[in-house]
Amino acid sequence: MSTAPVSCPAVLVAAPASGQGKTTVAAALARLHTRAGRRVRAFKCGPDFLDPHWLTLASGHPVDNLDLWMTGEAGCRARLHAAAADADLLVIEGVMGLFDGTPSAAGLAQRFGLPVLAVIDASAMAGTFGALAHGLRHYRAGLPWAGVLANRVASAGHAQMLEAALPTDDSGWLGAVPRDAAFTLPERHLGLTVASELPDAMARLDAAADALAATPLGQMDTAALARWAVPFEAPPAHTPTPPLLAGRTIAVARDAAFCFIYPANLDTLRALGAQVVFFSPLANEPLPACDAVWLPGGYPELHAQTLQHAALCRASLLAHVAAHKPVWAECGGMMVLFELLLQVDGQTHPQWGLLPGQVSMQKRLAALGPQQLTLPAGTLRGHTFHYSRCDTPLAPVAHTEAVRGGVTKPGEAVYQRGSVRASYFHAWFASAPEATASLFMEAPL
Known part of the structure; x- marks a missing residue:
């Protein structure tokens, strides 16, 4: 593994709570750039088995988990550094709400300088959208920020109301995605249905990617993504794993x-x-x-x-x-x-x-x-x-x-x-x- 820092565009897809559409947006973003020929590596914050199935399908690569407690900071650093060395974009899906849990997705973003993309289910709000975006942006000082995306929006007029509700700061409007059953990811008691069980899983991701392509977020090319470039430091040298299971x-x-x-x-x-x-x-x-x-x-x-x-x-x-x-x-x-x-x-x-x-x-x-x-x-x-x-x-x-x-x-x-x-x-x-x-x-x- 290289020991030199590696710079790569990266974004952490977060939300104010679970159920806002983080997985759909993260997978759509990964799918959109993969279709464009870019090398995308995706990760999932926290202990989760289900969302990574969708991110794997979208990016075409295995998806690892990042958790400052479970996988450890050194493990996170090693995986991010290795992925950055071989990618044009890193997409990291958050867990629960942005500040929920110990450690939280916000803690991971701050530890590694990952710009946060806030996905907000705006289906039943207008002006409050601006308050939520402002709160997420400024609740914790020093939080790297990418922008905000409105999800499950009713119409173009609704999207205009949401954009107008943003305060005149650096909240960063990145567009609106409509509610559409064509790219809804079905759920059951443990979470999302595993992607491999749905014959139309890729069609759902492509529909979501198409919807995202119509937004400022989806229209970012390689040059635009460069503003999200993050320098990933190499992890410290670690002791090789002993071959205790050799021959088994x-x-x-x-x-x-x-x-x-x-x-x-x-x-x-x-x-x-x-x-x-x-x-x-x-x-x-x-x-x-x-x-x-x-x-x-x-x-x-x-x-x-x-x-x-x-x-x-x-x-x-x-x-x-x-x-x-x-x-x-x-x-x-x-x-x-x-x-x-x-x-x-x-x-x-x-x-x-x-x-x-x-x-x-x-x-x-x-x-x-x-x-x-x-x-x-x-x-x-x-x-x-x-x-x-x-x-x-x-x-x-x-x-x-x-x-x-x-x-x-x-x-x-x-x-x-x-x-x-x-x-x-x-x-x-x-x-x-x-x-x-x-x-x-x-x-x-």
């Missing part, structure tokens, strides 16, 4: 039911020396030859009936465990291992029965937030986000710690049965490579 093969479940996989996690496994292979439980594929298994999170509840009948996959996993080979199961990957899954509507589906007990889906969010898991080999950072609860006679062998504002309290249970270890906790493997390696070896917690 790790099989990773990957399909529509198990799709919550950070690309950086796969990179960490490979950096540890592991060979990574994939299999699809939904396709009833048996485990490939392997030394350990990772069952990541996803949507097993949407595919419970199919997974119920994945007898070949289940049998191979049982044989793997009988041979005392390790399994690390996260959230959805854990859910399928219980005996029964109970849906919100009362339907029940037998699952794989490697863990005793049942999982019950809830109508409301059961847990959300940053977590960390301390193992003998180190402390893994990550998060939790789920709409289910599990009832099991298994006693937890450990708990994660929930982290809020520097205060920690008991978090998610970690279960172990034989060589299976499972939790609702989603780990960011790069936060502690040695601890990650221990999850895929026989050493107990």
